[in-house]
Amino acid sequence: MSDILHTLEVQLPLPEVDRSYPIIIGRALLSDGAFWQSLIAGRGVILVTDDQVGPLYASTLKESLGGVSQLTEVVLSAGEARKDMASLETILDAALKDRHERGSLFVALGGGVVGDMTGFAASCFLRGADFIQVPTTLLAQVDSSVGGKTGINHAMGKNLIGAFHQPTQVVIDLDTLASLPEREFAAGLAEVIKYGLIRDADFFEWLLAQVGALTARDGDTLAYAIQRSCEIKASVVAEDEREGGVRAHLNFGHTFGHAIERLQGYGEWLHGEAVAAGMVIASQISVLRGTLDASIVEKLIAFNRAVGLPVEAPSSLSASDLLQAMSSDKKVSSGKIRYILLQGLGEAAVTEHVTTDDIVFALSA
Ligand SMILES: NC(=O)c1ccc[n+]([C@@H]2O[C@H](COP(=O)([O-])OP(=O)(O)OC[C@H]3O[C@@H](n4cnc5c(N)ncnc54)[C@H](O)[C@@H]3O)[C@@H](O)[C@H]2O)c1
Known part of the structure; x- marks a missing residue:
């Protein structure tokens, strides 16, 4: 049954x-x-x-x-x-x-x-x-x-x-x-925590509290994590099916993540792993801008560590490597890279104004 x-x-x-x-x-x-x-x-x-x-x-x-x-x-x-x-x-x-x-x-x-x-x-x-x-x-x-x-x-x-x-x-x-193999499972959790970061502060805190149950793949915990993630994705898609506006927020961590994936060679890092590191970078830049409390980045890093996700880009990659790779991403609009940053926990916004210095800061933070 x-x-x-x-x-x-x-x-x-x-x-x-x-x-x-x-x-x-x-x-x-x-x-x-x-x-x-x-x-x-x-x-x-x-x-x-x-x-x-x-x-x-x-x-x-x-x-x-x-x-x-x-x-x-x-x-x-x-x-x-x-x-x-x-x-x-x-x-x-x-x-x-x-x-x-x-x-x-x-x-x-x-x-x-x-x-x-x-x-x-x-x-x-x-x-x-x-x-x-x-x-x-x-x-x-x-x-x-x-x-x-x-x-x-x-x-x-x-x-x-x-x-x-x-x-x-x-x-x-x-x-x-x-x-599902361990690494693939963790890669999925990167997208789950993303929903909390961009749309739902309570869900973010709930995920942090449930990290043990999540990694143990507890059925009820996973069922709620998946349900809430789907609810958030569904509401964003309902608002903006063709990515003219808020759907872009779902790309939080992905601009840096895609660059890491590409520079490492596809298949080396899983997509979710690259996104996990990308979300830390984007969050660090948000802290630098004064829109996000540094404690949130610490929590995100703790979550990533606990579930087996990366917390930073590979040390071999420099800010200019990342910038160059991001410039050729298909999401670049009229030659400008669009970054998704956090305006606070649970709230994302798009900006084109991120400098090389910002990225250098985020990589060294
Ligand atoms: N359409 C979208 O909106 C959207 C959003 C995010 C990602 N994507 C795309 O999704 C793809 C990545 O998806 P993915 O991470 O699921 O990768 P995947 O489909 O390659 O699956 C990962 C691996 O796990 C295996 N696998 C799948 N289910 C399994 C299970 N239950 N037990 C054991 N093994 C299993 C697969 O055979 C594969 O080897 C990328 O191509 C990406 O571009 C699309």
Whole structure:
């Protein structure tokens, strides 16, 4: 028997059709046949996963999908390096060869890489098919599965080819986190604490108090951490689906993080690890500006240490290295780097006015 703990709605502005969708958080959802039959409602399914997640969970989900009219399974090689045009083609080829129609549903079973690629494949299959996100990493559960950003990488940079395409459901089965490697789990926690820093001071303090339970992957603690993270992401996306304004706040720590990832060579540091160090740098600059109390940075550093996340950029990187790498980030607007800083705990703001001296200070603080 599955156990649905919480359902929340991502409300989207209406153009012509209602694109709002539920995020369903629970346990044993993958094995609940009746639950899946009601979601699928007789449609064909293109199930996409990777070769690490597939062997763990695909057979359970396929069993639950049982009597669907048409089931195509695509198993991709795991990893960021395979988030590319060739994998996208593999998904689309399989769907076309099996003669799926636009009414078929894509189901993304895996981390953010599978989710982003499957969503993008759905967005361009026969000019747009529906898809369900079934995120299996903590990062994907609290971040990438919600909000409709989909895409693939290009040799020129990450996520350069993609589309906004919202899922029709996000199904978060907390049981899948049991098999997640330690580093991947910690990387997800970086995005969780980010929500507290940019939007919810109480949540930040709650996370600090729960650090032992979080690292022990206590079920109820994780369920609330994921629920609150999704609520915050959903409210930001509802306010600004296409990142014209407040959605940029979700990039807190990411401007520096992307630069660290790029300079270290992709795959060396996980995305969440680079974001963790980036959030410390951005917080230090906020302290320098007088908008954030230094005690918050100390708390953030203590949290990162306790969960196994970095607390600073690699010492080999200088302020000018970071600045140079940030200048070529795709989020640079009209040649200006946009930084997200804190105006206080739980409140973020965008600025273009960060100097090399500010970054030197933050790196040496
Ligand atoms: N669309 C968005 O808004 C958004 C937001 C943030 C990040 N992203 C994207 O998400 C991607 C990163 O996602 P990720 O961190 O989930 O990485 P990932 O998808 O590469 O997963 C990490 C690794 O964990 C494995 N894995 C996944 N679930 C598992 C489980 N339950 N048990 C054991 N192993 C498991 C995967 O096979 C993979 O090897 C990046 O490509 C990033 O660009 C997108």
